[in-house]
Amino acid sequence: MLLPGFWAEYGMCSEPSAFGAKCIWHERSFPFADRIASNHSAVRSIKRPDPRTDGLCPFMLARLKHYEERVRRAGHQIRFAVARGPLNVASFLLGHNEFLLGIKKNPEETHALLQTVADFLADWIELQATTFPSIDGLLLLDDLIGFIGKEDFKEFALPHLQRLFQLLDVRVKFLHNDAYGLVTAAHLREIGVNLFNFGSEHSLAEMKRLTGNAVTLLGNIPPCDVLAQGSPDDVRDGARAAMDSVADRSRIVFSCGGGMPPDVPTENIRAFCAAVREASA
Secondary structure: OOOOOOOOOOHHHOOHHHHOOOEEOOOOOOOEEOOOOOOHHHHHHOOOOOOOOOOOHHHHHHHHHHHHHHHHHOOOOOOEEEEEOHHHHHHHHHOHHHHHHHHHHOHHHHHHHHHHHHHHHHHHHHHHHHHOOOOOEEEEEOOHHHHOOHHHHHHHHHHHHHHHHOOOOOOEEEEEEOOOOHHHHOOHHHHOOOEEEEOOOOOHHHHHHHHOOOOEEEEEEOHHHHHHOOOHHHHHHHHHHHHHOOOOOOOEEEEEOOOOOOOOOHHHHHHHHHHHHHHHO
């Protein structure tokens, strides 16, 4: 199963491009957005873009519209609005180190930057939902929320995540954070998330406990070391170990702990699916 289904994706260039970030396209690695501010004093000059006209956003929507009829003829629908999360986008605009340091040294400017980014993301998410009425899910991807502590998460991340996840009346509210995820997990119900993709360093049992078994978990074998680089036997062993780690397998979609990495061998995907089917029989 491919989640979130049909979507236009340009990696970390997608949203930062709307703010004027230079997009760098590598031959054999993911696209990268260069920062637009060199320090926190420049944050106030960052203006809220319009996703209808700015950066790659209109191109991404046009690409989906171009293929929408073919998608429908194949028996499918465009189901998800997708965006990078507020801390993720802000860190690309300012630089990762500068953004994280700013949480402690420049909180006022950091709050201002996050508000501008969140306002834009709200516009972008609502534009996707308006363009494609078949949308019944929202996916936010934000690994930066895994780099901050509990109190900083509550102050800088929680209000914006709550706002964005409450924008659409959709059935699936899907958060991806495969950095450190324990702080995030404890607040998922409060945010409104009902599907969580987290890193493979955290166990399914631990996540079930932190979420009170109220959130569906997507994971949890190592994506690179096992799924991409392991043998089919390694993948089978990893899948069985993940399944055996929990007595209650409800609210789990078995997968890798994070996004599917490039160049995963087809035989490894088949081995994973077969192991899950056998253990579930």
